[in-house]
Amino acid sequence: MNARPPGGAARALALVLLVAALAWAAILFGAVRQQPGWEGWVSGLFGGGFMALLIAAAGAWGVLFTLRRANRPAAGPPQLFLAEGELAQVLAELEEVRERTKQQIHAGALWRIPVCVVGVIALWVLGQTGDDPPDVFDLILFMGGAVLAGYAWAAWALSEAYRRLYKARVLPKIAADFGALTWRHAQPPLDEYRRHRLFPDWDSAHAEDEIHGEYRGLPLSIIELKLIRGSGKNRRTVFNGLAAAVTLPRGLSGTTVVVPDKGMFGNLAERMRGGPCQPVRLEDPVFEKAYEVYASDQISARALLTPAFMARFMALAESGRFGAPAALIQDNRLIMALAATHGRNLFEPPSYRKPAAGREALTQLHDDIEAVLRAADAVIDLDQAARLQPR
Amino acid sequence: MNLVVLIAIGVVVVALYVWYATIVTRRNKVAEALSGIDVQLSQRHELIPNILAIAKRFLAHEQGLLADIARLRTTGQERIGATDPAAIAEKFAAENQLSAGLGRLFAVAEGYPELKSDAVMVRAQATYQEVETNVAAARRFYNASVTDLRNACQIFPGQLVAALAGVGQLPPFFEAPAEHRGAVNAADHL
Structure with a gap:
């Protein structure tokens, strides 16, 4: 077994650590801004550090979970449709497209999610200069939303293309079973x-x-x-x-x-x-x-x-x-x-x-x-x- | 007081005019429906020589029936375009007899497999079915128009206005032939 994580996972872990560090820095900035003096530095360092640890742990768990899931043997054979002839060929081609789509979505999510999270952190920091600055819980909420938005950004167009292709290739074949x-x-x-x-x-x-x-x-x-x-x-x-x-x-x-x-x-x-x-x-x-x-x-x-x-x-x-x-x-x-x-x-x-x-x-x-x-x-x-x- | 009487007279005159206009509209609608029937009956008449020509080749023993149908067609054709209520009633009776004769012919044809399966006969029978559906539709339109006209003429003050509107004798209904009066089987629709 390879002791080192694959390249994609290593990059993902690095990005998670980068995001955690940014969050730490942002919270420190926010704390000092709201409580100038040593109290702000202390609460920012500890609070931000705690948050950074949480983000790093959750991110690392997410990366490892994805990695293990990809390598895990299936619990049982998938319930597949026993197609014959042209439909079987079309389904085999679509399976290749699906695998490619999945990889493209994962690859896209790898940089889109961090971009969205960093964007949200930047906005949060910007919000600290306003009259009603958002708190740490808002940051957690925004970051969760940013993860979902980043994934949707990566998946939307590609999954739609796959969906349309699937319809265009499979439905005519199934419809033909019912006549002309x-x-x-x-x-x-x-x-x-x-x-x-x-x-x-x-x-x-x-x-x-x-x-x-x-x-x-x-x-x-x-x-x-x-x-x-x-x-x-x-x-x-x-x-x-x-x-x-x-x-x-x-x-x-x-x-x-x-x-x-x-x-x-x-x-x-x-x-x-x-x-x-x-x-x-x-x-x-x-x-x-x-x-x-x-x-x-x-x-x-x-x-x-x-x-x-x-x-x-x-x-x-x-x-x-x-x-x-x-x-x-x-x-x-x-x-x-x-x-x-x-x-x-x-x-x-x-x-x-x-x-x-x-x-x-x-x-x-x-x-x-x-x-x-x-x-x-x-x-x-x-x-x-x-x-x-x-x- | 005079003003009240004048208004009352005005209202009566307007009401009578509206009634008059309704009767004229409905009379024209009946004429339109009648011409619709004539169009469909003409199509039926045009189809009959072809059906008879095919049937003659196979139905040597049914010459009487074929001659009857030819005679009824001639009678019916002579009455196409009739507008007099009595002539219209005669036309409808003749057409119902013709329809019954054609029904008998197709029933007899059932016993002659060669005739029944003849391609031209199959096509003629399908066209005949279509024409009969249209005749039935025209009959329903006509009967609905006659009902409206009768209601307008027979409900007071329709009797007073009808003659002014040029409606003397009311047009007759076009009764469906007996073989078309079966009930719709609702169970088949569920």
């Missing part, structure tokens, strides 16, 4: 959503993932979408869920919008806004009460919204799988907005700290795609089953 489907960075038609008021007004939209391709013989696109209104304390989520678009094998024309009922005044305001779509009065009183329908072509709207379609639409809303759905139909393209009943983000890849081929993460991604395809099934069945029912 793939994954891509989402391109939601936000202008269409806004123009037809499919959702309540929003200020910012977040859409990262889209599963698209052909499913059950129909062109399909499912986007995970989050719409936010306001900012700061007034920030609220107006929609969080899936926007599933299917091109139906129909001869529909024009635009039809189905949105949850907004009450008497809300509906009136909606009608006052005008536009090419006129209200559609449907025969089903329960549906009429729960939803408002606007269409540019009254006949085409009713060709889709058959009594069976309406019954199925309401059954979908009452199933508890999604919140109250809304729909936008443009010619043959049906877009359903299905609000999620859970708060979890879908399609989240594993962290760079976990193996690329981790079974749990890959199973979760597989399950996520399966879940959105169940939503697609619900949308496709909405039309197909409705067409088998009496008109």
